[in-house]
Amino acid sequence: MTMTNQVMVQGLTRRFGQVAAVTDLSFTVEPGAVTGFLGPNGAGKTTTLRMLLGLVRPTSGTATIGGRRYADLPHPARTVGAVLDASSFHPGRSARNHLRVYGDMIGCSERRIDEVVDLLGMPEFADRPVRGFSTGMRQRLNLATAMLGDPPVLVLDEPSNGLDPEGIAWLRRFLRAMAAEGRTVLVSSHVLSEAEQMVDQVLVIRRGRLMSAGPLAGLTGDGSTLEQAFLRLTEGAA
Amino acid sequence: MRRLVKAEFRRLFTTALWRWGPLAAVVCGGVLVGLATLVGPENFEPSMPGVRTEEGVRTVLSLTGLTVIVPALFGATAVTSEYRHKTITFTFLFAPRRQTVLAAKLLTYAVAGAAYGLVVTTSAAVGLYGGAALRGVSVGAGPGTVAELLLRLAAAMTVYTMLGVGIGALLRNQTAALAALGLYLYMVEHALALIPGVNLIYPYLPGGATAALTNFNLITQAAEEISVSSAQLLPPVLGALVLAAYAVTATALAIGVPMRRDVT
Numbered sequence: 001m002t003m004t005n006q007v008m009v010q011g012l013t014r015r016f017g018q019v020a021a022v023t024d025l026s027f028t029v030e031p032g033a034v035t036g037f038l039g040p041n042g043a044g045k046t047t048t049l050r051m052l053l054g055l056v057r058p059t060s061g062t063a064t065i066g067g068r069r070y071a072d073l074p075h076p077a078r079t080v081g082a083v084l085d086a087s088s089f090h091p092g093r094s095a096r097n098h099l100r101v102y103g104d105m106i107g108c109s110e111r112r113i114d115e116v117v118d119l120l121g122m123p124e125f126a127d128r129p130v131r132g133f134s135t136g137m138r139q140r141l142n143l144a145t146a147m148l149g150d151p152p153v154l155v156l157d158e159p160s161n162g163l164d165p166e167g168i169a170w171l172r173r174f175l176r177a178m179a180a181e182g183r184t185v186l187v188s189s190h191v192l193s194e195a196e197q198m199v200d201q202v203l204v205i206r207r208g209r210l211m212s213a214g215p216l217a218g219l220t221g222d223g224s225t226l227e228q229a230f231l232r233l234t235e236g237a238a
Numbered sequence: 239m240r241r242l243v244k245a246e247f248r249r250l251f252t253t254a255l256w257r258w259g260p261l262a263a264v265v266c267g268g269v270l271v272g273l274a275t276l277v278g279p280e281n282f283e284p285s286m287p288g289v290r291t292e293e294g295v296r297t298v299l300s301l302t303g304l305t306v307i308v309p310a311l312f313g314a315t316a317v318t319s320e321y322r323h324k325t326i327t328f329t330f331l332f333a334p335r336r337q338t339v340l341a342a343k344l345l346t347y348a349v350a351g352a353a354y355g356l357v358v359t360t361s362a363a364v365g366l367y368g369g370a371a372l373r374g375v376s377v378g379a380g381p382g383t384v385a386e387l388l389l390r391l392a393a394a395m396t397v398y399t400m401l402g403v404g405i406g407a408l409l410r411n412q413t414a415a416l417a418a419l420g421l422y423l424y425m426v427e428h429a430l431a432l433i434p435g436v437n438l439i440y441p442y443l444p445g446g447a448t449a450a451l452t453n454f455n456l457i458t459q460a461a462e463e464i465s466v467s468s469a470q471l472l473p474p475v476l477g478a479l480v481l482a483a484y485a486v487t488a489t490a491l492a493i494g495v496p497m498r499r500d501v502t
Contacts, residue, residue, distance in 0.1 A: 088328055
């Protein structure tokens with residue numbers, strides 16, 4: 001079995017003072033599918049993803065991509081493309097210049113900048129300052145930044161937040177296409193009805209602990225919606 | 239590292255901020271020195287030697303040394319702006335070895351700070367000779383002396399820009415950096431310089447080292463009038479070294495402690 005693009009979390013724990021944000025979390029995410037990382041707000045999704053990417057230090061446990069910690073990857077941004085904030089751009093900088101700055105950091109050519117601008121459907125607004133961008137345009141720029149290094153792994157925190165139905169449909173197609181190319185796609189969401197349309201595999205987390213992991217069909221196979229299945233899971237725990 | 243430095247320069251030149259740099263430099267250099275020359279230090283309160291004396295030339299040029307907070311704040315924005323707009327998340331994702339990001343910023347802003355310093359001092363020279371010519375006064379220092387003093391000031395501007403990068407990385411917030419720099423440079427240090435006993439360490443504080451490097455300081459002069467035990471400034475080269483040590487310390491602190499902090 002290849003470890004190359006597998007995301008693996010083992011015994012991951014993070015406490016903020018007395019508050020346990022994530023407790024002994026273990027799971028794997030395989031390539032070639034969209035995996036939903038689902039749970040209510042405050043369940044520990046963001047903390048987990050930030051620990052996976054080396055932005056937050058775990059209290060204990062490990063998180064690896066292809067067997068290595070993010071910071072130990074020889075080419076981190078060419079291995080994992082990540083979007084963690086809804087908007088993390090300088091308002092006065094154009095989208096294209098934003099992409100050029102980060103392209104510079106990993107040695108992207110101007111051609112690659114053009115490619116991601118086309119891939120994310122941004123040619124009309126790429127040269128405008130980010131200041132005036134809609135939520136949907138910002139999300140495309142986020143994904144374009146993540147795609148600069150053509151990474152085999154995508155990690156996205158709440159990418160559908162604030163998108164209109166058209167934007168969500170577009171995002172679904174994009175994620176499906178990425179998984180179909182064999183990439184590992186890990187997407188967090190607290191909106192289960194949206195996630196249901198988007199993912200193949202689910203990881204359900206609540207209060208920092210894993211509640212369920214497996215194919216979506218395993219949870220919704222009895223004809224219930226993901227939301228009903230989720231409520232059933234969490235009631236059982238309460 | 240070359241890629242990161244290239245990215246930093248692009249970061250710098252793709253927002254409007256850098257366009258204010260040269261303007262600020264001309265105001266802090268040419269305009270300030272030009273006005274001081276036109277008014278004449280002999281008309282200052284208290285009266286000082288005029289620009290026909292070498293001391294007067296030093297006084298007028300060294301006024302630019304009072305504006306070191308401008309390049310320091312400029313340097314601080316290198317880091318604080320990334321936290322403010324949350325671009326720091328992408329930056330650390332693209333370069334998880336965070337010390338390399340800071341090293342690239344220091345290198346970039348050392349160059350930018352030197353450029354700023356050269357605009358300040360070049361315009362200051364124009365202000366001095368232009369102002370003196372307008373008043374029909376001869377400049378009481380040779381071109382060599384003027385050039386040396388200006389180069390020292392440009393060096394101080396460069397070091398303060400780098401200090402600013404370190405302070406920005408420590409505090410991460412531009413308002414906090416402004417408050418800390420302003421309070422320190424214009425209040426705390428001056429207060430220390432006036433306290434007998436404590437003022438012995440003044441030559442080793444950033445302001446004292448700057449005064450040694452630029453060979454002039456209004457505050458130590460004022461202190462001398464008040465307190466006989468006013469401390470002797472360091473030789474200029476030592477002053478430059480002390481300042482450089484502060485920049486290195488700020489950077490080391492910024493790399494060692496806060497750059498390990500969680501980015502949430």
